[in-house]
Each structure stands twice: as C-alpha cells, then as structure tokens.
Amino acid sequence: xxxxxxxxxxxxxxxxxxxxxxxxxxxxxxxxxxxxxxxxxxxxxxxxxxxxxxxxxxxxxxxxxxxxxxxxxxxxxxxxxxxxxxxxxxxxxxxxxxxxxxxxxxxxxxxxxxxxxxxxxxxxxxxxxxxxxxxxxxxxxxxxxxxxxxxxxxxxxxxxxxxxxxxxxxxxxxxxxxxxxxxxxxxxxxxxxxxxxxxxxxxxxxxxxxxxxxxxxxxxxxxxxxxxxxxxxxxxxxxxxxxxxxxxxxxxxxxxxxxxxxxxxxxxxxxxxxxxxxxxxxxxxxxxxxxxxxxxxxxxxxxxxxxxxxxxxxxxxxxxxxxxxxxx
DNA sequence: CGATGGCA
DNA sequence: TGCCATCGG
Numbered sequence: 569x570x571x572x573x574x575x576x577x578x579x580x581x582x583x584x585x586x587x588x589x590x591x592x593x594x595x596x597x598x599x600x601x602x603x604x605x606x607x608x609x610x611x612x613x614x615x616x617x618x619x620x621x622x623x624x625x626x627x628x629x630x631x632x633x634x635x636x637x638x639x640x641x642x643x644x645x646x647x648x649x650x651x652x653x654x655x656x657x658x659x660x661x662x663x664x665x666x667x668x669x670x671x672x673x674x675x676x677x678x679x680x681x682x683x684x685x686x687x688x689x690x691x692x693x694x695x696x697x698x699x700x701x702x703x704x705x706x707x708x709x710x711x712x713x714x715x716x717x718x719x720x721x722x723x724x725x726x727x728x729x730x731x732x733x734x735x736x737x738x739x740x741x742x743x744x745x746x747x748x749x750x751x752x753x754x755x756x757x758x759x760x761x762x763x764x765x766x767x768x769x770x771x772x773x774x775x776x777x778x779x780x781x782x783x784x785x786x787x788x789x790x791x792x793x794x795x796x797x798x799x800x801x802x803x804x805x806x807x808x809x810x811x812x813x814x815x816x817x818x819x820x821x822x823x824x825x826x827x828x829x830x831x832x833x834x835x836x837x838x839x840x841x842x843x844x845x846x847x848x849x850x851x852x853x854x855x856x857x858x859x860x861x862x863x864x865x866x867x868x869x870x871x872x873x874x875x876x877x878x879x880x881x882x883x884x885x886x887x888x889x890x891x892x893x894x895x896x
Numbered sequence: 897c898g899a900t901g902g903c904a
Numbered sequence: 905t906g907c908c909a910t911c912g913g
Contacts, residue, residue, distance in 0.1 A: 606897050607912085615913040623913050624897085631898050759898055869913055874899070 570741030571788045576804045577773050579766035588640035590735035593725040596645040598739045603628030604693040612689025617868040634881040635758045645714040648721040654795035666692050709860045711853035723747040723842035745770050746788050746839045785839045786817035789832050796830045855882040
C-alpha cells in the first residue's frame with residue numbers, strides 16, 4: 569500500500585497539542601480501511617449489527633473523530649473519486665489477496681487456529697460502496713465536513729494543504745508527499761501507546777535527500793507505486809543513489825538497461841498535475857445527536873450511552889471558528 | 897482501534 | 905490514578 573519510502577524519509581515526533589487549532593485533512597480511504605482491518609474480535613469477526621452489516625468503521629469514525637475534536641483539531645475527510653486506469657493492476661492484485669485471505673480465514677477458523685484466523689481476517693478487509701456511503705452519512709450527522717475528490721483522495725488532500733485550507737494530511741501512506749503535501753502526519757491515533765504522531769515535512773525530506781520534488785517522484789516511479797510496478801531489485805535507497813547519480817529516471821533507466829511497464833511521463837503527470845476539486849467549502853457544523861442516535865443506535869445497535877458521550881466531545885467545535893468562515 | 901471497567 | 909484485559913456491534 570503506497571510508495572515504500574520508509575527507509576529514506578525522516579520524521580519528527582509531535583504531540584497532539586502541536587495540532588491544536590489545525591485543520592487536518594484525513595485520507596478517508598486510509599482511515600476507514602484501518603478501522604475495518606483492526607476493529608475485530610479475536611477470531612477476526614468485525615463488529616456487526618443484528619442484521620449482519622459491518623459497523624467497525626462507524627465505531628472508528630465516531631470515536632476517533634470526536635477525540636481529535638476534543639484535542640482541538642478540525643478534521644475534514646477526503647474521499648477518493650475515480651481511480652486512475654493505471655491503478656487497475658494493483659486493484660486486481662489486492663482483490664485476489666483479499667479473496668485468498670478470506671478463504672484462509674474461514675479455514676483457520678474451522679481448524680481453531682485463532683491467531684491465523686485474525687491475521688487473515690485483517691487482510692481480507694474490503695471497502696464496499698455501502699461502507700463509503702455509511703461513513704459519509706455519519707460524518708454529515710456529526711457536522712464534520714468531507715470533500716469528494718475527483719481522482720485520488722491523497723492528491724485532493726495534498727492540494728488542500730497547498731492552498732492553506734488544511735495544515736496537514738493525515739495518512740499512513742507516503743503517497744501524499746508525492747502529490748506535493750508540504751506536511752503529513754502519521755499515526756494520528758488516540759491511544760497510540762507506542763506510536764505517537766509523526767510529522768513529515770516535504771521540504772525537509774527534499775533537503776535531507778538533496779533532491780527536487782520531481783526527482784522524488786522519479787524515485788517513486790523506479791521503486792514502484794500503486795500505479796506502476798517499478799524495477800525489480802530497486803528499493804528506496806538504491807533508487808535514490810541512481811537518481812542522484814543520473815539526475816532523472818530516463819538517464820537512470822539508460823544505465824540500468826531496463827524498461828518500465830508505464831511511460832514515466834504519464835506517471836510524473838499523475839503525481840505533479842493531478843486533477844483536483846477546487847470548489848469546496850469547509851464548514852464544521854453542530855452535530856445532530858438525535859439523528860446520530862437514530863442511525864447508530866436504532867439502525868445499527870450501538871449503545872446510546874457510549875454514542876452520546878462521544879457526540880458530546882464534538883461541542884468543542886461550536887466554540888471555535890474556522891478562519892475560512894470569514895470568507896464565506 | 898478506542899472505550900470501559902476491574903484491580904492495585 | 906494508572907495499568908491492563910476485554911468489550912464494543
């Protein structure tokens with residue numbers, strides 16, 4: 569998932585207080601997928617309502633969002649739009665892994681191997697249109713804005729940081745730095761325990777590695793992204809050396825005597841000139857406790873006490889005003 | 897994952 | 905109060 573840059577990007581640990589008052593653009597797909605993967609029982613079964621509909625993502629969105637608000641952040645969720653045809657191969661591969669994982673989950677369950685069951689269940693997580701629509705509905709009732717991207721959500725979120733409408737992108741993937749996000753935050757989890765939030769700044773990465781953003785994109789293309797396979801045997805470190813030695817991907821490829829499956833120019837264009845939605849408005853509104861209870865408790869069997877406690881935390885937003893609000 | 901409750 | 909196991913849906 570995402571470009572494998574872990575070995576070359578530096579990050580700094582931050583505290584939640586550092587994000588007080590900041591607009592945080594959350595990559596919705598990334599966040600929801602995390603919830604679907606991890607909010608499960610020991611045997612891997614996700615949370616479900618009485619009708620058997622998965623509710624893990626509702627739990628995650630409700631509790632994490634309300635906690636972020638309580639800590640002073642202004643969250644905005646960014647949903648994926650159409651995905652590039654270039655992503656087809658990755659999507660097909662993921663689909664196969666998920667199907668295989670689901671099969672092995674059931675198999676492990678029958679044989680009583682609980683650890684394996686959970687492991688494969690996590691890998692089998694899938695985000696259906698129903699899950700996306702339900703998530704949007706919940707956010708709306710909570711008064712939390714969401715943006716529908718035209719293309720990749722990461723690209724849209726990065727654009728919002730570039731415009732100054734958001735302070736950072738929150739994601740676990742490094743893709744947003746390729747899309748030009750000047751700041752991204754990893755591990756924006758509440759009970760992080762070990763993993764506290766990490767701030768990753770594009771200009772610091774470029775300075776540390778001594779490359780341009782274009783070169784960083786070229787490097788990603790060599791290493792492989794969700795949109796292309798990359799070159800076998802080339803990881804972030806080796807690729808970085810090659811890009812620095814030869815200047816760009818075309819010259820590096822000449823010296824390696826290999827060809828890519830996709831024209832680098834097409835991928836460069838995707839990362840550097842991604843189609844985005846520029847007409848949007850960020851507005852945090854009062855939560856609607858009655859309708860949230862109707863939706864989560866009546867329709868999806870959540871506990872009213874727990875839901876109302878979380879919803880109460882959203883009141884913090886009513887006292888703060890978006891700096892943007894003055895413009896509208 | 898995040899909330900909750902029991903226990904020191 | 906803080907830590908940890910387990911519950912949530």
